[in-house]
Amino acid sequence: MSTQLTISKFVRMNNAGLWLNGEPVLTQPTGEIKAYLQQLYSQLGVQYPKFYKMDSLCQLAYIGAQLLLKDDSITNLYASSEIGAVFANKASSLDTDRRFHETICDSEAYFPSPAVFVYTLPSIMSGEIAISEGIKGENNFLVAAEFNPHQQVEYLTNLFATKQVQACVAGWVELDFENFDVLMYIVEEQTTGIQLSTIELKQLYTAKF
């Protein structure tokens, strides 16, 4: 039986809801994003104090990764260096960039902090997920004008063709002001499942579950 690249699990989160593999899970979005993320964290029932140091973008990515990886099925199946983390978004780390900017633009109130500055890079989300899950393989972060399934499929197809990973946590993790938009998924080589393709990703992204 031949294998193909499949989307073995996926999480969809936006201002309208939160779904794991198409089923609603945890609490649906309420009000302000920071409070919502805290609520989700406590519902996950994990003990991970580093969560409170993360900025909202990394908290968002962390929650998505927990839903996908909490059962350890991927990290038990593959060596840590064979699992990648490749994400993308539109706003990069602008949410924290704006907050950091506020701490430096007024000479009367100048207080740049390393704890904030470290999050002015979108790729930190890969680092946070790598640390919490012990993932040591491919790392990359792409920025696109909008959710770009073609670009994601192209990148991941090439990555798996190098044989440098056997699985990859991937997807779109976007946060800009109060809008959040996530389609995070796991890619593995399997004989059955949702094929990793532009059409399938687009369908998962636009589906009303």
Place this chain on the structure above:
Amino acid sequence: MQHRVYLQYDNIVSPLGFTTADNFTHVLAGKSGLATTTIAGAQALQVCAGIVANGPLQNAFHHISSNPAYTRFEKLCILSMHQAISNSGVDSASPRTAVIISTTKGNIDMLYPNSYPSIPAERLYLASAAQAIAKYFSSNNQPVVISNACISGVMAIVTGMRMIKFGQYDHVIACGGDIINEFTASGFQSFKALSDEPSKPFDKDRTGLNLGEAFGTVVLSKTPADIEIFGGAASNDANHISGPSRDGSGLKIAINKALTDSGKSVMDIDFVSAHGTATPYNDEMEAIALDSLGLAEKPVNSLKGYFGHSLGGAGLVETIISTQTIRQGKIPATLGYHKHGVSRPISVVRETLSKPTNHVLKTASGFGGCNAALIFGKA
């Protein structure tokens, strides 16, 4: 079918010049682009950094374009790309030519109100800036924007290599760099990561890094050329988001994967172009990684003393300088290195070394615990 991938042309725009040749000449002469400078902004930070002088930048840009409606970041990218593209003869408008932009912060100076009154605010978003740059060269493909901290530049080459190797494109134009302004300078300063003087990679008295503007462009192609990109890979330490893992194990994963990807072994490597930021932790970690892989006797250098840390540009600029090393058989000295200051006996080049160089290993590591490695050399 897999294609071999070659480096057709390249260009560097930095305080050391607006061509690769000028940059390499100055590097070999031991000239640094770093100087004490005041960063404009609320705090008027004084830093030792490599800043491209505005006058020459605007003049050079004016020579190639009468349209001033581009930000500083965009002008530096366009200027860097222009010569590489026109020299290579690659058709940037072709659907078989991809554009990759590698940057950590792009147009971050647009966070300041009224910084560019005639430029749409949308260009604060990295993909929008990249699209403006790609459109300048008549590219209709969506540019690939890589923003992965300090490994962005290496990953731009790795990603571009894969896009040609696996047949999606015939050519890839990859450009990377970052403007240095108050946002970046104050951030690194808050980490106490900056040195007040030109940095000293691998040196006993190293105290930190300098920031620098250096925009490198490579034109990758399936058309044979004298330099070939053999392979590359990335990894994560999975240890800490703002400091490298002490044992270098994450970087070792990236280097080993790059070796496998390239079909080369440690014995094939003639020279290592290290990340060498001159922070206490990075240089020690790199030394451990290189030594434990059996690379301690290979000449290694860091170019950060000439350019500073050019963030999104580092992997590209330093690879380009290293391809000049391959062509001319001359390995530049590690400017700032005097007394060995890492715990492993790696062979840091302290004076220009004339040595036939066929295969180079380039390494990079960054915030978030990411690492990347690239192997390239004579085709």
